[in-house]
Amino acid sequence: MNSDKRKKTIVLGVLGVDAHVVGNKIMAHALESEGFKVVNIGTFSSQEDFIRAAIESAADALLVASLCGHGELECRGFREKCIEAGLGNIHMVVGGNLVVGKQKWEEVENCFKEMGFNRVYPPGVSPKKVIEDLKNDLKCSSEPCRGNS
Ligand code: B12
Structure with a gap:
């Protein structure tokens, strides 16, 4: 197996009818600089687009x-769709401006965790x-981020 294959693979994208691309580009660059393989599906991506990309790239996280x-x-039902598609417990992270207006962060975080996201920012x-x-x-074993196997 070549070293590139063992890099942890991340599918990154902006979900739904959402044009905000600047943070996406910054995040992609930061992940690549840290040795991750990034499959950036960009803006206006549906849950199905994420899932398809994850299957095609054998991703470690969304x-x-x-x-x-x-x-x-937009996030409702995402974990269930992953399970249906055979991605089961794939690590799922969500961030951005998740809700409109002022809401208690703990409540927002709990809401997204209940939907099956592992980390909410x-x-x-x-x-x-x-x-x-x-x-x-x-569980990246070394820099840059690679798997243990
Ligand atoms: C530029 C901008 C636009 C541009 C976008 C241009 C483009 N193609 O990117 C335009 C003019 C198109 C636009 C449109 C709209 N916008 Co606008 N926009 C902004 C603005 C001013 C800056 C966004 C930005 O680029 N920030 C810089 C980047 C670096 O920051 P970031 O995106 O937040 O990303 C950071 C983190 O979130 C994180 N991050 C990024 N990606 C990821 C991914 C993961 C997994 C994680 C964990 C973290 C993470 O890392 C980044 C670095 O810290 C913000 C206000 C603001 N100051 O943030 C509003 C803002 C995001 N927009 C907003 C709104 C409402 C809209 C519109 C709906 C307005 C309208 N009524 O038409 C439309 C939506 C259009 C659409 N379909 O998406 C609101 C969102 C409100 C909310 N969620 O509560 C904001 C917050 C303005 C506000 N205060 O009301 N917008």
Whole structure:
């Protein structure tokens, strides 16, 4: 197996009818700099687009951004669709501006965790923090982020 194959693979994208692309580009660049293989499906991506890309790339995690405020609606049923597609427990992370207006963060986080997301981040989270957590969660053995096998 060549070393590239063993890099952890991340499907990254912006879910739903959402044009906000700047954070997506920054996150893709930050992940690549840390040695991840990034399949960036970009903006206006549906749950099915994420799932298709994850299957095709044998991804280790889905990084889902939602910025325009429709996150709760767009994310509903995502975990169930992953299970149906055979992706079962794939690591799922969500971040961006997930809800509209002021809501208690703990409530927002709980809502998305109940939907099956493993990590939920508030607006403006630094890519560094997301990547640190991702390395721990995917048990990356060394720099750049690679699997143990
Ligand atoms: C630029 C911008 C636009 C541009 C987007 C251009 C483009 N192609 O990118 C345009 C003008 C098109 C636009 C349109 C709209 N926008 Co706008 N937009 C912004 C603005 C000013 C900046 C966004 C940005 O680029 N930020 C810079 C990047 C670096 O930050 P970021 O995207 O937040 O990403 C960071 C993190 O979230 C994180 N991150 C990024 N991706 C991921 C992924 C994961 C998995 C994780 C964990 C973290 C993560 O890392 C990044 C670095 O910290 C914000 C306000 C703001 N100051 O944020 C509003 C804002 C996002 N927009 C908003 C709205 C409402 C809209 C519209 C619905 C307005 C309208 N009524 O038409 C439309 C939606 C159109 C659509 N279909 O998407 C709201 C969203 C409200 C909410 N969610 O509560 C905001 C917050 C403005 C506001 N205060 O009301 N917008």
